Amino acid sequence: MRKILLLFVFVIQSFAALSVEELTWDNGDTLLKFLQRNSIPISLYYGLDKEDQELASDILYKTRYQILKDDNNNIEQVLIPISDDLQIHIYKNENNQYVLTFTPIIYQIDNRILHLTIKNSAYQDVYEESGSSTLARAMVRAFKGINFRNIQKGDEITLYYEQKRRMGKLWGDITIKMATVEINKNIQEVFFYNDTFYDRKGRELDNFLLTKPVNYIRISSPFSTARYHPILKRYRAHLGIDYAAPTGTPVKSAGKGTIIFVGTKGGYGNVVQVKHEGGYTTLYAHLSRFAKIKTGQRVNQGQIIAYVGSTGMSTGPHLHFGVYLNNKAINPASVVKIAKSELKGKQKEEFENTIAQYERTVKAALKNHEPNPPKEEDFENYIELN
Numbered sequence: 001m002r003k004i005l006l007l008f009v010f011v012i013q014s015f016a017a018l019s020v021e022e023l024t025w026d027n028g029d030t031l032l033k034f035l036q037r038n039s040i041p042i043s044l045y046y047g048l049d050k051e052d053q054e055l056a057s058d059i060l061y062k063t064r065y066q067i068l069k070d071d072n073n074n075i076e077q078v079l080i081p082i083s084d085d086l087q088i089h090i091y092k093n094e095n096n097q098y099v100l101t102f103t104p105i106i107y108q109i110d111n112r113i114l115h116l117t118i119k120n121s122a123y124q125d126v127y128e129e130s131g132s133s134t135l136a137r138a139m140v141r142a143f144k145g146i147n148f149r150n151i152q153k154g155d156e157i158t159l160y161y162e163q164k165r166r167m168g169k170l171w172g173d174i175t176i177k178m179a180t181v182e183i184n185k186n187i188q189e190v191f192f193y194n195d196t197f198y199d200r201k202g203r204e205l206d207n208f209l210l211t212k213p214v215n216y217i218r219i220s221s222p223f224s225t226a227r228y229h230p231i232l233k234r235y236r237a238h239l240g241i242d243y244a245a246p247t248g249t250p251v252k253s254a255g256k257g258t259i260i261f262v263g264t265k266g267g268y269g270n271v272v273q274v275k276h277e278g279g280y281t282t283l284y285a286h287l288s289r290f291a292k293i294k295t296g297q298r299v300n301q302g303q304i305i306a307y308v309g310s311t312g313m314s315t316g317p318h319l320h321f322g323v324y325l326n327n328k329a330i331n332p333a334s335v336v337k338i339a340k341s342e343l344k345g346k347q348k349e350e351f352e353n354t355i356a357q358y359e360r361t362v363k364a365a366l367k368n369h370e371p372n373p374p375k376e377e378d379f380e381n382y383i384e385l386n
């Protein structure tokens, strides 16, 4: 049995009188409703600037968040994750007044290697050996170009991956840095570099899933996860790409899928969400109006679903386009591409150094017959407050 000690970001002086409650964010809930419900001043929300109000609209359905209460049931602190890296932190300052900030999420990163010989199927064997369906799904994405039916009993798979852990529990998605599969003595490899999968020669692998959702004039704001803003002296994030375009410009579904939401969503204004295969969803925000669509309807790639606008917290007409994989915001630029690229020059050099380092690590582990990581269910989840 393994135990993991983790620092909890709550700062607690008197320990005994406080309790931590873990709750799940409801579908359709908003930060504003949350504050009202818990008698926390709504000025905390209205005091945020436009970008932060938009960010606060990105609390995802089913997000687990924590409330720290004193023995009189008063809320002392609240932590609500809005991405893998950033969370809303509400707490009382020295004047006993509530304050809201965005703070980085503290998590551990484990680099792991899993090596196995196929007994049943690649997916099933990886899942059984690791106890993690997230890892099995990440492997399928990494090997997108490979026909899994060709993988047979006795073939070998090696995965070198990064796993995050927060408060003892798995956190965020898994990043596969390098994966090899030996099919009938024929080795196939993929390497992850700058959000993209490449072959050994630095040629991008075919994994374009989505097309651009709008004819835009320019990108007015790129994607970023938690980033420290040196002038504002605080953390910011932008969980999508903003495409500047005139009001009324058609917005098209970036991929084939099913409409799962049509309506308003806090600072995002009018929003459409589409669910695609492979655990991806896309979000289209600040829309002026919707096309004739409804929840549950199937849409094709390129089908018009709405029109560009400036509803919600927006500085001017633009499309905010978000891409989510297993409910976590990812950089849309990693899945929306115009042409395949091949690494050259300095980047190629850096890529080669990176993959050489991955290969050294994996080789050493295999040579030493290091055991596979413990199964996920063997971790004892507990929170250590300090």
Ligand SMILES: [Zn+2]
Residues within 6 Å of the ligand: 054, 221, 238, 240, 241, 242, 320, 321
């Ligand atoms: Zn935006």
